[in-house]
Structures are given as structure tokens and as C-alpha cells.
Amino acid sequence: EVQLVESGGGVAQPGGSLRLSCEASGFLFSSFEMIWVRQSPGKGLEWVAWISSSGGDMSYGDSVKGRFIISRDNARKSLSLQMNTLTAADTAVYYCARRFGSTPDQWGQGALVIVSS
Amino acid sequence: QSALTQEASVSGTVGQKVTLSCIGDSNNIGSYDVGWYQQISPGAPKTVMLGTSLPSGIPDRFSGTKSGTTASLTISGLQPEDEATYYCSTWDFSLRAHVFGGGTKVTVL
Numbered sequence: 001e002v003q004l005v006e007s008g009g010g011v012a013q014p015g016g017s018l019r020l021s022c023e024a025s026g027f028l029f030s031s032f033e034m035i036w037v038r039q040s041p042g043k044g045l046e047w048v049a050w051i052s053s054s055g056g057d058m059s060y061g062d063s064v065k066g067r068f069i070i071s072r073d074n075a076r077k078s079l080s081l082q083m084n085t086l087t088a089a090d091t092a093v094y095y096c097a098r099r100f101g102s103t104p105d106q107w108g109q110g111a112l113v114i115v116s117s
Numbered sequence: 118q119s120a121l122t123q124e125a126s127v128s129g130t131v132g133q134k135v136t137l138s139c140i141g142d143s144n145n146i147g148s149y150d151v152g153w154y155q156q157i158s159p160g161a162p163k164t165v166m167l168g169t170s171l172p173s174g175i176p177d178r179f180s181g182t183k184s185g186t187t188a189s190l191t192i193s194g195l196q197p198e199d200e201a202t203y204y205c206s207t208w209d210f211s212l213r214a215h216v217f218g219g220g221t222k223v224t225v226l
Contacts, residue, residue: 035215037162044119045154045162045204047215059213095161102208103152103215105172107161 002026002106004096009111012086020111022079022096027106030054030074033099036081038092039110046092049081050099063089086115120145120216121205128224129195137221139188139205145216149207151188153181156220157201165203166190192223200225 008020020036036048049070050059058070069082079096094111097104122140129135139151150168157163164172166181178194188207192199205218 037215037217044220045156045206045217047206047217050215061214100167102149103167103206104154104162105152105164105167107154107164110161 002098004098004106004108006094006096006108006111009094009113011114011116012083013117014087014115016086016115017082017084018086018113020081020083020094020096020113022081022108024077024079024098027098029072029077034070034072034079035097035099035104036070036079037095037097037104037107038090039095040089040092043092048094051079083113086113088115091115119219120209120212120214121207121218123203123205123218123221125219126222126224128226129192130226131195131197133195134191134193135195135223136192137190137203137205137223139190139218141186141188141207141209141216143186144211145186145207145209146183146188147186148210151181151183151205151207153179153188153190154204154206155199155201156204162204195223195225197225199223 003025012018035050051070055072067085096108098106153166154162202220209216
């Protein structure tokens, strides 16, 4: 069974940093591209970042470009999102998702990030 | 403003057929398969359609089609448990980004 489990969510101060992790199991992690998607309170889904299966290529949404860094460790079957210079607008539930073809197919349960002083 | 356009809301009675649409352009829907996701708040999204393929465990009353730059999700025989918000998504090669629709809230009357 495919499982994606996020961790690392919590409360951060404006201007602060937080690191999310996603542990994968039940599939050959190194063969799949991965993405992060977030959902602000009462809003729709917003794509945050994408990483290739090898980790050699990444892409970011405009709202996080230059502040967030996506990375992966295929040996540990782990995906990460380093979030820097956080603002209130980054408050959201963050989901890691496996990419199948051109679109996500498996989702984690989500990690809540609250940016507040 | 979302790159993909969805109806804000759709409603139907139990047993009725409803169709949700997702409108894009040649850079996204016109070039790639579309995924459809069901979200019952406050839970995580659940994949109900990948292109025209039904993921394991999803009832066959769900079906997906695409014509040009418009994708559609049809629920044939609406059930009370189908009440949720549905999002469409795909890759946009011009933006080099995943794009989502704004979501369609399906209400079962």
C-alpha cells in the first residue's frame, strides 16, 4: 500500500523557517517525481514545488520561489520542503504527493503550518 | 485566478448524472492528462480520476473525458457520499508548473 506521511508542521514566527518532511513507503520512491501542494484556510489547492525523480531538477510556484527549497533523499525514501522567510500567507496545510504522469495520484494526510507571532 | 477554470458549484439529486468541467488551454489540458480530486473537508484530497482511468477503489459511476482543452468528470448516479469539492489539475509546460482549478462544490439535494 502506498503511504506518504508528512511531518514537521507547527507554528513559526513571521520571517522564520520550518522544514517539512514526507516519508514514502509502498512504492519505488526513486522512480517517481514528487510535488508539494498547499491549501490555505478556506481556499483551494495551490501547487508549491516539484522535484524530478533523481532530484536534479526542481520547479517552484511564484509565491514561494526564492524562499522554499524542495529536496529528496532516495536512499531514505524521503521528500523535504525547507521553508524560509515565512509570512502569514504561508499558513496552510501542506500535502506531499506522488506525481503519476502529469498529475498527482497519491497524497499524504497533510501537515499544518501556522505562521503567527 | 486559477489557470484552470471550473464551475463554482453543481448540484443534483440522488441518482442523477452530473458533469463537472475543467477548462484550460493548449499548454496544459491540451497537452496532458488531467487528474480529478475529491476533497471532503477537512480531509486530504483523494484521487478519483487520472485521465480517463479509474484508480483502484473508486466506484465506476465516476468517469473522465477530454476534448481539446476541456476535461470533464461525470458522476453517473450521484450518491450522498459524493458531496464534496472536486479539483482538476495537470501540468502546464509553458508555466513549468502544476496548475489547479478553483474547485467545484458538488451538493447532493
